[in-house]
Amino acid sequence: MRYEYYSNVALVSSVVVYVLAMFAHAAEWAAARRLGPAEEGERELAKVSTSEQTHSEASSTRVEPLDNRPVGRRPELVDGRDQPTSNAENHPATSRRVEQFGRMGVALTVIGFLLSVAGVVLRGLAAHRAPWGNMFEFTITAMVFIVGVYLIMVWRAGVRWLGLPVTLLAAVGNGLAVTVFYVAVAPLVPALHSVWFLIHIVAAAISGAAFNVGGVMSILYLIKKRAEDRDDVAGYLERLPSSRKIDLIAYRFLAFGFPLWTFTVVAGSIWAEYAWGRYWGWDPKETWALVTWVIYAGYLHARATAGWRGTKAAVIAIIGMASFWFNFIGINLLVSGLHSYAGI
Amino acid sequence: MTAIKTRESSADSSGPEPRSELPRLGWRGGLRYLWTQLTSMRTALILLFALALAAIPGSLVPQRRISPVRVADFINEHPTLGPIYDKVGLFGVYSSPWFSAIYLLLFVSLVGCIIPRVGVYAKALRARPPKTPRNLARLPAYAKAEIDNRDEDLLGRAAAELRRRHYRVDVSGDSVAAERGYLREAGNLVFHISLVFVLIGVAIGVLFGFRGTSVVIVGQGFSNNLTQYDDFSAGARFTEADLMPFSVTVKDFDVRFEKGPVQRGAARLFRANVEVTERPGAAPHQEVLEVNKPLRIGGTTVHLIGHGYAPKVTVKDAQGNVAFSGPVVMLPQDSNFTSLGVIKAPDARPERLAFEALFLPTAVLSEQGPQSVFPDALNPALFANVWYGPPKVETGKPENVYSLDATGLSQLKQSDGQPVRIALSVGDGVNLPDGKGSIQLDGWVRWVKLQIGDTPGVRISLIALAFAVTGLCLSLFVRPRRVWIRIRDAEVGRSVVEVGGLDRADARAGLTDDVAELATELSRRPEDVSAT
Numbered sequence: 001m002r003y004e005y006y007s008n009v010a011l012v013s014s015v016v017v018y019v020l021a022m023f024a025h026a027a028e029w030a031a032a033r034r035l036g037p038a039e040e041g042e043r044e045l046a047k048v049s050t051s052e053q054t055h056s057e058a059s060s061t062r063v064e065p066l067d068n069r070p071v072g073r074r075p076e077l078v079d080g081r082d083q084p085t086s087n088a089e090n091h092p093a094t095s096r097r098v099e100q101f102g103r104m105g106v107a108l109t110v111i112g113f114l115l116s117v118a119g120v121v122l123r124g125l126a127a128h129r130a131p132w133g134n135m136f137e138f139t140i141t142a143m144v145f146i147v148g149v150y151l152i153m154v155w156r157a158g159v160r161w162l163g164l165p166v167t168l169l170a171a172v173g174n175g176l177a178v179t180v181f182y183v184a185v186a187p188l189v190p191a192l193h194s195v196w197f198l199i200h201i202v203a204a205a206i207s208g209a210a211f212n213v214g215g216v217m218s219i220l221y222l223i224k225k226r227a228e229d230r231d232d233v234a235g236y237l238e239r240l241p242s243s244r245k246i247d248l249i250a251y252r253f254l255a256f257g258f259p260l261w262t263f264t265v266v267a268g269s270i271w272a273e274y275a276w277g278r279y280w281g282w283d284p285k286e287t288w289a290l291v292t293w294v295i296y297a298g299y300l301h302a303r304a305t306a307g308w309r310g311t312k313a314a315v316i317a318i319i320g321m322a323s324f325w326f327n328f329i330g331i332n333l334l335v336s337g338l339h340s341y342a343g344i
Numbered sequence: 345m346t347a348i349k350t351r352e353s354s355a356d357s358s359g360p361e362p363r364s365e366l367p368r369l370g371w372r373g374g375l376r377y378l379w380t381q382l383t384s385m386r387t388a389l390i391l392l393f394a395l396a397l398a399a400i401p402g403s404l405v406p407q408r409r410i411s412p413v414r415v416a417d418f419i420n421e422h423p424t425l426g427p428i429y430d431k432v433g434l435f436g437v438y439s440s441p442w443f444s445a446i447y448l449l450l451f452v453s454l455v456g457c458i459i460p461r462v463g464v465y466a467k468a469l470r471a472r473p474p475k476t477p478r479n480l481a482r483l484p485a486y487a488k489a490e491i492d493n494r495d496e497d498l499l500g501r502a503a504a505e506l507r508r509r510h511y512r513v514d515v516s517g518d519s520v521a522a523e524r525g526y527l528r529e530a531g532n533l534v535f536h537i538s539l540v541f542v543l544i545g546v547a548i549g550v551l552f553g554f555r556g557t558s559v560v561i562v563g564q565g566f567s568n569n570l571t572q573y574d575d576f577s578a579g580a581r582f583t584e585a586d587l588m589p590f591s592v593t594v595k596d597f598d599v600r601f602e603k604g605p606v607q608r609g610a611a612r613l614f615r616a617n618v619e620v621t622e623r624p625g626a627a628p629h630q631e632v633l634e635v636n637k638p639l640r641i642g643g644t645t646v647h648l649i650g651h652g653y654a655p656k657v658t659v660k661d662a663q664g665n666v667a668f669s670g671p672v673v674m675l676p677q678d679s680n681f682t683s684l685g686v687i688k689a690p691d692a693r694p695e696r697l698a699f700e701a702l703f704l705p706t707a708v709l710s711e712q713g714p715q716s717v718f719p720d721a722l723n724p725a726l727f728a729n730v731w732y733g734p735p736k737v738e739t740g741k742p743e744n745v746y747s748l749d750a751t752g753l754s755q756l757k758q759s760d761g762q763p764v765r766i767a768l769s770v771g772d773g774v775n776l777p778d779g780k781g782s783i784q785l786d787g788w789v790r791w792v793k794l795q796i797g798d799t800p801g802v803r804i805s806l807i808a809l810a811f812a813v814t815g816l817c818l819s820l821f822v823r824p825r826r827v828w829i830r831i832r833d834a835e836v837g838r839s840v841v842e843v844g845g846l847d848r849a850d851a852r853a854g855l856t857d858d859v860a861e862l863a864t865e866l867s868r869r870p871e872d873v874s875a876t
Contacts, residue, residue, distance in 0.1 A: 183606070183607070185606065186602065186604070187602070189612070190612065190636065191635050191636065193634075193635070255820045256820075259816045262809075262812065263813050266806075266809045273638075273802075274638060275635055276649065277647035278799075282402055282407060282437075282438050284403035287403040288400075291399050295392075298393055298396070307386075323396075
C-alpha cells in the first residue's frame with residue numbers, strides 16, 4: 001500500500017517536472033530566436049560532418065590524420081554538441097540564456113526521469129510482479145525507455161535539440177497514464193501468467209519507444225526541411241542539425257525498432273497460442289500490430305525507392321507512429337477485443 | 345527508348361499513320377511490362393499500403409469468424425448498411441477475395457523481386473572487390489599520410505589490417521581494394537524468402553489443420569471424435585482419421601476471482617485437473633490444464649478457453665415420475681456469469697415440460713429483477729419460466745440445447761394471467777401450479793470449454809520467422825563498405841599512403857573515422873605497432 005502511494009507520488013511529480021523541463025526547453029527555443037544564423041565556420045563543420053553519409057554529395061571529407069587530433073572522435077556529433085559557440089561574440093547574453101535554459105531543461109528531464117523510474121520500480125514492488133499488466137503500467141514503462149534513450153543520446157550524441165518534443169511526449173504520456181489510464185495495483189488475470197508476458201511487453205515497450213523517438217524526429221525533419229527549402233532557417237531551427245542528418249538519426253531509430261517490433265508480433269503470436277489457443281486470430285490488437293508493421297515496412301522500402309526518400313518517407317514514419325498510438329489507445333479504449341482485459 | 349525514336353522517325357517519313365505515344369508491345373511485351381511493373385519497388389510500396397488499409401476494416405467491423413453474434417446484431421441495427429457490408433465481405437475481411445488478392449499480389453511481387461536478386465547476389469559473392477579508382481580524394485571519405493622509411497611490405501600490412509577488420513581484400517599493383525558487408529544483402533534476401541515460407545506454413549495449417557470446441561461438465565469426459573465436438577472446423581485436406589483417439593476426463597476445476605476492491609470479479613485462477621488416456625487401453629495419467637499451459641497430446645493441443653455453470657436439477661412430471669435429472673449447461677452472458685439455458689423434460693407425462701432458466705451464481709434481487717453481482721457461486725439461484733405441451737414425436741433431429749423451440753408449447757400461467765416465475769435456491773423445490781409437476785435445484789457444477797486443435801505447418805512458420813528476424817537484423821545493421829588503399833612513392837625515401845572509403849548503405853556512421861584510423865595505423869612504423 002505504501003509502495004503504491006509513493007509510486008503515484010513519484011509519477012505525478014515526474015509529470016510536473018517534465019512539464020517544467022518542457023517550459024525550459026520552450027524558453028531555450030524562444031531565446032534562440034534572437035540569435036542570428038550561425039557563423040559560416042560552424043556551418044562548414046556541420047556540412048563536413050554529414051557529408052560522409054552520402055556518396056552522392058560532391059563534397060568530400062578530408063581528414064589529415066597526421067596532426068594530434070584524437071582519432072576516435074566522432075565528427076558527426078559536433079554540430080549538436082558545440083552549440084553555444086557561434087554567436088557568443090555577437091549576442092553573448094542571449095547565447096548564455098539559450099544555454100542556461102537548455103541545461104535547465106536537461107537537468108529537469110533527468111530529475112523527471114529518476115522520478116518516473118522510481119514510480120515504475122515502486123509500482124512493481126507494490127504489485128509483486130513486473131509492472132506491465134495494464135495500459136497505465138505499459139505507458140509509464142515506455143516513457144522510461146523513451147526518456148532514458150533520449151538522455152543517453154544527449155550524453156553521447158548531443159541531441160539536446162530533441163528536448164522540447166521528448167519532454168512534451170513524456171509529460172503527455174505520463175500525464176495520460178496518471179489521469180486517464182490509472183488503475184490501482186491488482187494481480188494479473190490468468191492469461192498474463194506467462195514468461196511471454198515479460199518478453200512480449202518489454203519488446204513492445206522498447207520498439208514503441210524507438211518508433212516514437214523516430215516519429216518525433218521525422219516531424220522535426222519535416223519542419224527543418226521546409227525551412228531549408230524556403231531558405232528560411234532561423235531561430236531554433238538553426239540549432240537543429242541539417243534535415244538530412246535528422247532523417248538519418250530518425251532512420252536509425254526506426255531501423256532499430258522494426259526488427260524488434262517484428263519480434264514483438266511473433267512473440268505475441270506464440271503467446272496467443274498458449275493463452276488463447278491460436279497463433280493469429282485477427283483480434284483488433286493483432287490486426288493493428290500488423291498494420292503498424294506493414295507501414296514501417298513501407299517506410300523502409302520508401303527510403304530505398306527513388307521519389308519516396310525524404311519527405312514522403314518521413315510522412316510514412318509519422319503515420320506509423322500514429323498507427324502505433326491508435327493501436328495502443330484507440331484499440332484498448334474503443335474496440336472490444338482480447339487485449340482489452342486489463343482494467344481499462 | 346530507341347524503339348520509340350525509330351518509330352517516330354519512320355512515322356514522319358511515311359506520312360499519315362495513326363500516331364501513338366507508346367510503342368505496341370504485343371502480348372509478350374505486355375506481359376513483360378506487367379511483370380516489370382508488378383515487381384517494381386513502387387508497386388510493392390503501393391501493395392504494402394493497400395494491405396495496411398485493407399486490414400483496418402476488419403478491426404472495426406465485427407467479424408463473422410470471431411463473433412457471429414455481433415455480426416447479426418450489426419445487421420439488425422443497420423438494415424441498409426448491413427447487407428451492403430455483407431456483399432463486399434466486410435464481415436469476413438481476412439478471407440475476402442480483395443484482401444487475398446492484395447496479399448497474394450504482394451507475395452508474387454516479392455518473389456519476382458527476390459529471384460533475380462538472388463542471382464545477382466550469387467555473382468557478387470564470387471566477385472572481387474572493385475578496382476581502385478584513380479582519384480581516391482574524390483571519394484566521400486579520404487585520408488592521406490606521409491611516411492619516410494617505408495618498409496617493404498607496407499601494402500601487405502595494409503591488406504592484413506583490412507582483413508583483420510573483416511574486409512574481403514584484393515591486392516593489385518600499388519593498391520589494395522577491399523569490401524565488406526556482403527551479409528547485408530544476404531540478410532535482405534533471407535528475410536524476404538522467409539516471409540514466403542511463413543505463408544507456406546500458414547497455408548499448410550489452413551489445409552490440414554482442424555479446431556473445435558467441446559463443453560465438458562466437470563466430472564465428465566471428452567473423447568476425441570467428431571460427435572463430441574460442439575463446433576468444429578477443419579481444412580480441406582483434413583480427414584476424420586487425423587483425429588487422435590485420446591480422451592480427457594475433467595476431474596475437478598478450480599477457479600478463483602478477485603474479491604478485493606480493485607478489479608473485483610476479475611479472474612485470478614483457472615486450473616483443471618484432468619486425466620488423459622492417450623489411446624484406448626493406455627494407462628491414464630494425470631495432468632493439470634491451465635490458461636497458458638495447454639496439454640499436448642501427440643500433435644494435438646488441448647486448451648482451456650472458457651468455463652461456466654451447470655445447475656443440477658430434477659424435474660418430476662404430473663404423475664410424480666422423474667422426467668429429467670442432472671446438470672444442465674448454461675451459457676454465461678456477462679462477466680458476472682449471468683447464465684442462460686433451457687431445461688427440457690420431453691419425457692414428462694402426460695404433458696412434456698420445459699423451463700427457460702436463468703442461473704445466477706451470486707443472485708441479488710434489484711429493481712431490474714434478479715441479477716448476478718459476482719462471478720463466483722456465492723449465492724446461487726435459479727429463475728425460470730415454465731412451458732408445457734403435448735408430447736412430441738421423437739424425430740431424432742438434433743435441436744439446440746441452449747434455446748427453447750416453443751412450437752407446440754404454451755407458457756404456464758397463474759390464475760391472474762401472469763406467467764409463472766420460479767425462483768429456487770440450492771436445495772429448494774417447488775410444485776408447479778395445476779399439478780403439472782415439480783422442479784428442484786439440487787446443486788450446481790462447473791463446466792469447462794476445451795478447445796482441441798492442431799495447426800500443422802506452424803513449425804515451418806515459426807522457424808521461417810526466426811530466420812526472417814535474423815535476416816532483417818543483418819539487412820538493417822550490417823554496413824557494406826568499400827575501402828581502397830594506395831601507396832605512392834613521393835620524394836626520395838618518402839611515401840604517401842592514401843585511403844579512400846565509400847559506404848554503400850544509408851545511415852552509416854564512422855566511415856571518416858575508419859578511413860582516418862587506417863591511414864594513421866599504416867603511417868606508424870611496424871615497431872610502434874608491435875609496441876602497442
